[in-house]
Amino acid sequence: MVGAASLAGCGGGGGSTTIATPTPVVPAAPTSFDSSNCFDQIIPGSGGNSLRTLIVPDTLKLDLARPPGFPNGRRLEDPVIDILLSFLFLDFKVTGQGPMTLANLPLNPPGNDIPFSSEFPYLASPQGNPMRAATTGTRFDFRSDPESAYVRIDRMGQPAIATTLIGSTRKTDYNDADPTADMAGTYTDEQVHTLDKLHVAIGDDLYALGLKLCSRNK
């Protein structure tokens, strides 16, 4: 890791010139975190939502009385991963840190590789030369079986929540569950525990860089 401490140690291999500058005191980085605050802090500009209220239940929230744009709904052009990473890691009480801190860098590609359309159907046309379905049909053979004949495969509400905060051992269970299970707190401990580990993994790096985490030292 490239941090203040390691940089301060460079050039210490016996050079003849010595500059008598004080050795900076780098506080020891925390090694254990409680990320509960990350779930509870209010996200600026979100209409009073916290990460917790956004993901429990795991539904995409769209307040029709407020301008759209993630986390109020999700537009095609929204850089949701960068924004979500801010939600997961940054302390929004710190001046200069907000939901768009990482998106403004940007961390990831800031947009799609080809333009979206401003009109229906909004998505861009397929690229390349895929085999397209014929559009000449007028009668189609749809199943009429009851829902009980189907078995759940996948569910999704908020982007990247299942992929980031649900560990591999619970992914199938999470996708089989309904939002009622989210509301019942079935995955609360799992989500906090997973985010705790994420903060342990990179907390020292962020700490050394001067970014302030939303987690607290244990």
Next chain:
Amino acid sequence: MKIKLPIFLKIVFICFAVGILSGSSTFSADHLDPPGRTDPGVDASPDLASDIDDVFAWQTDKSVIIIVTFGGPAALTASAAFDRDVLYKINISSALPADTADTVITAQFGPGANANEWGVRVAGLPGVTGALEGSVDTDLVKDGVKVRAGMFDEPFFFDLVGFRETRSMGLIRFDRSRNFFAKANDTAIVIEIPKERFSTATTPLGIWAVTSRFGGQI
């Protein structure tokens, strides 16, 4: 342009830490999740048609637009992921409790009478009498609601390659001009609903999608 600032290196570590610690094989909105059912790297018979990639929802002055994508990112030569045995449900909560759907939109695909013909049937649309039915890759309109289901460009953007390279090499490899999901396609259901159909909503809309397969997992 390669990102050179230390801050970016640290943030890259955030990204791969997310992937590592969550146990996911990829960092995505929901692509290839749950891995045991949809990821070719984990499942010998991945259910791509049932693999929800993204859920988008936003509003304009007149409409609420909901898009569910699946089966991506698909190669530019791949066909759309139409599958008669998959049931798509778009659930919308518009009143408390937030974990219960007040509107359930269902979508199915069915083959036509001739080779390579596919149709879509969408039911449960607010303010629409009966189901809306017609050919894929065609704008369908009924009672003021527009639907188009078919193949589109993959709309998600994220540098998954940089994430993987940085993880494996320990070097700064993140490149915000590189989008793993570029030059790929997706299958999608696009629905545009007049905004007034939600005028009785007493809470922000809560939207989530689920997929189920007839007869169980493949």
